[in-house]
Amino acid sequence: MKRKILLAFALMSVSVAGIAALQLFYSYTTYVSERRQFERDCNEALDEAVDSSFTRYRRIVTGTFRSWLNDPSFIEITARWNPDVKETVFTIKERQPSPVGQSQISMSIGDLKERFDSITPGSKELLVNHMVSQVDAELKKGYVWFYTQKLGDSLTKIAYDTPIEKALLKKEYRVALEKRGIMLPFVFNGKGDGKSYQTKKVNISLRRPHKKEMLQASVVNVDLFLLGQLKWVLAGSILLLLITLFCFWYTLRLLLSQQKLNAIKDDFINNMTHEINTPLTSIAITAESLKKFSHDKEAQENYIDIILHQSSKLMSLTDEILTSARLESSEMELQDMIAVDTMLQQIAAQTESPVQISVTANSNATLQGNKKHLDRAIANLIDNAVKYTTSINPVVEIRSSIENGKLLIAIADNGPGIPDEHKEAVFSPFYRIPSGNIHNAKGYGLGLSYVKKVITAHKGSILLKDNIPNGSLFLIKLPLS
Known part of the structure; x- marks a missing residue:
């Protein structure tokens, strides 16, 4: 290529x-x-x-x-x-x-x-x-x-x-x-x-x-x-040359973007193959063991739990991919009335993690939108903060407030942070920050892309900044109803 x-x-x-x-x-x-x-x-x-x-x-x-x-x-x-x-x-x-x-x-x-x-x-x-x-x-x-x-x-x-x-x-x-x-x-x-x-x-x-x-x-x-x-002749020549240079630059940019997309696609397929193959292999081995050998009731229950757990992982994976695809092809319905502070408290409480999660919700705002997608988008941000933290004492902070007539939701962590050259790209589909062949955290490159689609559908914006002294800060701005 x-x-x-x-x-x-x-x-x-x-x-x-x-x-x-x-x-x-x-x-x-x-x-x-x-x-x-x-x-x-x-x-x-x-x-x-x-x-x-x-x-x-x-x-x-x-x-x-x-x-x-x-x-x-x-x-x-x-x-x-x-x-x-x-x-x-x-x-x-x-x-x-x-x-x-x-x-x-x-x-x-x-x-x-x-x-x-x-x-x-x-x-x-x-x-x-x-x-x-x-x-x-x-x-x-x-x-x-x-x-x-x-x-x-x-x-x-x-x-x-x-x-x-x-x-x-x-x-x-x-x-x-x-x-x-x-x-x-x-x-x-x-x-x-x-x-x-x-x-x-x-x-x-x-x-x-x-x-x-x-x-x-x-x-x-x-x-x-x-x-x-000769001004019109010279102007025409310069304009034609500029158009040619622009077309050259644009074509080259498309080629490089296509190459980059191909690399991202290959990486995504490799990750997905691994993520799908692992639970399928576990299910196949467990099912074969149940078929060939006679197990007591407790062992059978354990094997069935393994099958259910791996099936749940597969369903979660396919659901994430299908949800992202549906957002591309259809318009999101914004009919729910969402109590923002309550939603943030519930998301934090439902997150299973040893990481300390603190919520400072002072907005008292009610937002008209799609609760299911907005809930999942914010949960994705919290999951990422938990998943990628390398701090000895990891902390995730969730804050909400009203500023200039807009709802602000900030999700900050004290992890390694994201380099400046990747801050825009992480919101692209399938994009993962390069780390060679080492992947300490599992992912498909769909989470932040999904988050941005949801926030954009709510006519809002999301910004990634450095969390001083270390870590990342995701700042969401949403217009109030």
């Missing part, structure tokens, strides 16, 4: 270790996957923030450029039809020409098929939109198109001399992160401290890609954020 339990324990240990390892591996891979997604989101958010900031910047530049083209005091725009190439030619001319560089330029719009012989509001708007879109496209490439010297100089000044504000980049980056569910503080171009995540570097130069001005974001409190994202 022990080998089987050890094998089961080893297999369950391997299973629990395997489940724990799988849960740890699953949690780790989930964390790694979540971190990769987090890093990808941070980098994509930075790209989005920079692109959004550049879009705003180009919108401001092209808006200013549009206002210059629409300002007649700055730029004069004319139009004419060129019959040779059959397209409208627009001329953009500075009102106040620069001393250097070109002050005017002629151009056409490739996909414009409509003929204009002179400038009109509609044709001017077409030209302005075309030039603004060209400027926007060139700014994306890091260039400034010089249509005229003044337009080019002015465009260069507003496009390159005023860098993108970091405050705008921070605002756009925060918005991009929040869109991805990331609510964490960050700094630009901060030093890595091992606890923050540093994104890839992004070029924010207005002349990119020809010039470089790198920007990098450092996002802090990353581990706490990831743990928050």
Whole structure:
């Protein structure tokens, strides 16, 4: 049996270790996957923030450029039809020409098929939109198109001399992160401290890609954020692991309890076999002697007394077992009115023993219950106190009193006492305190189990304590009617 339990324990240990390892591996891979997604989101958010900031910047530049083209005091725009190439030619001319560089330029719009012989509001708007879109496209490439010297100089000044504000980049980056569910503080171009995540570097130069001005974001409190994202996964893994450990512990406890019960059962069967075999052998030998030999009347009477005595022992044994079994299968009737002090006096008087038994009954209580079972339960406690005493001057004390509306019955002896590790177990069926192969007192392990069942049926409790300075004290508490 022990080998089987050890094998089961080893297999369950391997299973629990395997489940724990799988849960740890699953949690780790989930964390790694979540971190990769987090890093990808941070980098994509930075790209989005920079692109959004550049879009705003180009919108401001092209808006200013549009206002210059629409300002007649700055730029004069004319139009004419060129019959040779059959397209409208627009001329953009500075009102106040620069001393250097070109002050005017002629151009056409490739996909414009409509003929204009002179400038009109509609044709001017077409030209302005075309030039603004060209400027926007060139700014994306890091260039400034010089249509005229003044337009080019002015465009260069507003496009390159005023860098993108970091405050705008921070605002756009925060918005991009929040869109991805990331609510964490960050700094630009901060030093890595091992606890923050540093994104890839992004070029924010207005002349990119020809010039470089790198920007990098450092996002802090990353581990706490990831743990928050994975809290339900981790909680589920921990809960599953705890349930597995509990099942392992509970199963192991059941196996050990079963082994213990088997040992108790075997001990009980051995005791019962001995207890039954002894009177049966005496009865068989006595009956055989009566049958084979002629005895005088006195001898016959002695033999018959032996048979009756051994039969009485067998009946007492079977009655004790059957009574305990009946309590398991049926509910006890509590219809008797019991005068507690009188019952205790009678039990003490009926106990045949050289041990001194003193009764201090001061409760004057009447209890509604089952007199037969309660009488027998208390008698069992007194019999145990008498049976197991090893004192030179053995004494058993019985006391009754009322305390806090409950009846207290105390049965104390000055015997060897019961070790603490057995105080709970002695109330279990078939349990006997281990004493090797030596049994100075006969017993089946049913007495105290029966006592507890009776007291519990009366909605009471029984407690085993040490009787100072030596011995045991059984304290019964019963609710009064």
